[in-house]
Amino acid sequence: MTHDTHTGFGGLTMPDGARADIAVADGRIAAILPAGMLPDATDMTGYVALPPLVEAHIHLDKTLLGLPFQSHLPGATVADRIAQEKSLRASLPLSAFERGGALVRQVAGYGTQAMRSHVDIDGDLGLSGLEDLLKLRESVADLAEIQIVAFPQNGILRDAPVADLLAEALANGADLIGGLDPAGIDRDVAGHLDVVFGLADRFGVGVDIHLHDAGELGLFELADIAKRTEALGLQGKVAVSHAFALGSGLPGVGAVVEALAKARVSIVTNGPNRMVAMPPVAMLRKAGVAVVAGSDNIRDAWSPHGDGDMLRRAGLIAYMQDFRDDSDLEVALSMATSAGARLLGLSDYGLSEGARADMLLVRASCVAEAVAGASPDRVSVRGGRVIARDCKLV
Known part of the structure; x- marks a missing residue:
C-alpha cells in the first residue's frame, strides 16, 4: 500500500469552528496555526477536521x-x-x-x-x-x-x-x-x-x-x-x-x-x-x-x-x-x-499539538453537518500520511 505524505493541511475548519492550518512533522501534529500560515500545506478549504x-x-x-x-x-x-x-x-x-x-x-x-x-x-x-x-x-x-x-x-x-x-x-x-x-x-x-x-x-x-x-x-x-x-x-x-x-x-x-x-x-x-x-x-x-x-x-x-x-x-x-x-x-x-x-484507553489521541497526526477530514462546514450529512468526500490521515480518500484506501 502506498501513502501520500504531507507537511500539513491548510484552511481547515476545526471542531470549535475556528479556521486553521495543521502542520505535520515526523508523523505528529507540529502546530495548529491560524488559516493561511502554512503556504505549502495541502489546501483543505471546505473540510472540517475531526479526530479519527x-x-x-x-x-x-x-x-x-x-x-x-x-x-x-x-x-x-x-x-x-x-x-x-x-x-x-x-x-x-x-x-x-x-x-x-x-x-x-x-x-x-x-x-x-x-x-x-x-x-x-x-x-x-x-x-x-x-x-x-x-x-x-x-x-x-x-x-x-x-x-x-x-x-x-x-x-x-x-x-x-x-x-x-x-x-x-x-x-x-x-x-x-x-x-x-x-x-x-x-x-x-x-x-x-x-x-x-x-x-x-x-x-x-x-x-x-x-x-x-x-x-x-x-x-x-x-x-x-x-x-x-x-x-x-x-x-x-x-x-x-x-x-x-x-x-x-x-x-x-x-x-x-x-x-x-x-x-x-x-x-x-x-x-x-x-x-x-x-x-x-x-x-x-x-x-x-x-x-x-x-x-x-x-x-x-x-x-x-x-x-x-x-x-x-x-x-x-x-x-x-x-x-x-x-x-x-x-x-x-x-x-x-x-x-x-x-x-x-488510546494514548496520543486528538487534534492537539504534539499528538500523533491522525485525523479525518470531512467535506462539511461544521461538526453538525459532518454528522448529519456523512459526506463520502473524506481524507483519512494516519501518522501524517493520507491512507484513504473518498472512503477508499489509497
Whole structure:
C-alpha cells in the first residue's frame, strides 16, 4: 500500500469552528496555526477536521465480507441465532483472518483507526478465531489499532470447556474478557459473572459484556455488574454493550444508572431499531455514564445490514435519540470518537499539538453537518500520511 505524505493541511475548519492550518512533522501534529500560515500545506478549504473515528463494538470474526451475499438466517431468540450462526460457520470457505481483513480495510477507508473486536471462544472453535485476529491485528497495524475481547458467544456454563478456553485466550493475547446474557443464555447470573469477573481479576484485564436481557432482569444484572466492578477496583475498565433494560422506563432505572455512574461502567450502543429499547443517551450522560458507539454486526449471520461507517453510525444514533441541535449532533460524534478513545484507553489521541497526526477530514462546514450529512468526500490521515480518500484506501 502506498501513502501520500504531507507537511500539513491548510484552511481547515476545526471542531470549535475556528479556521486553521495543521502542520505535520515526523508523523505528529507540529502546530495548529491560524488559516493561511502554512503556504505549502495541502489546501483543505471546505473540510472540517475531526479526530479519527473509533469503533467500540465490532465482530471481525463473524463478517461475511469477501463472500457472495448471504441471505439472512432468521431466529426468534438470541439462542436461535447462535445456533444458526454455528451451522453457517461450519461451511465458510474463508477464514476469519480473510473476512475480518476485508472488514478492517473497509472501515479504515471510512476513517476508523481504532476498534474493539469481540472474537468467539467456544468448545467447537477453540482459539482459532483468536489466532486469526491476532495475526490480522499485526498485519493491519498501519491502518488501525485493534483491541480483542475473548467473547463466549455460546455461553460459559452451558459449554463446559469455555471457562478454561477464555483463560487460555487471555494468556495468549486477548485484551479483555467478555460475557453474554448471564440469565438469558447461561441461566445463572452469579455463576456466569463469577467466571467473567474472576478472570478479569486474575489476568488484570477489563470487561466487556453483551447484555440483551431486558426489563427488571436486565436491571438486576446491570446493578450486579456495577457492584462487582467496584468490589474489584475495575472502575473505568468495564463496559456493557446493548443494555436494553436501561431503555425500559421502569422505576428502577434511575438507581441503576446512579450505580453505573459511580462504578464508571460504560454503555456501548449501536443505535438499535425500535423493536428493542435503546439506552437513553442524554439521561445517561447527564448522570455521568460514558456512552459509546459501535456497529456490532456487519454483514454476518446476525444481520445483513451495516457497513462499518462510524460517521453514519453517529448520525443513526442521533436520529434514534431525536438529536437535532448542533450540540446534540456533536455529542453523537463524540460517541464515535473521543468517548470511544477513552474506553479503549488510546494514548496520543486528538487534534492537539504534539499528538500523533491522525485525523479525518470531512467535506462539511461544521461538526453538525459532518454528522448529519456523512459526506463520502473524506481524507483519512494516519501518522501524517493520507491512507484513504473518498472512503477508499489509497
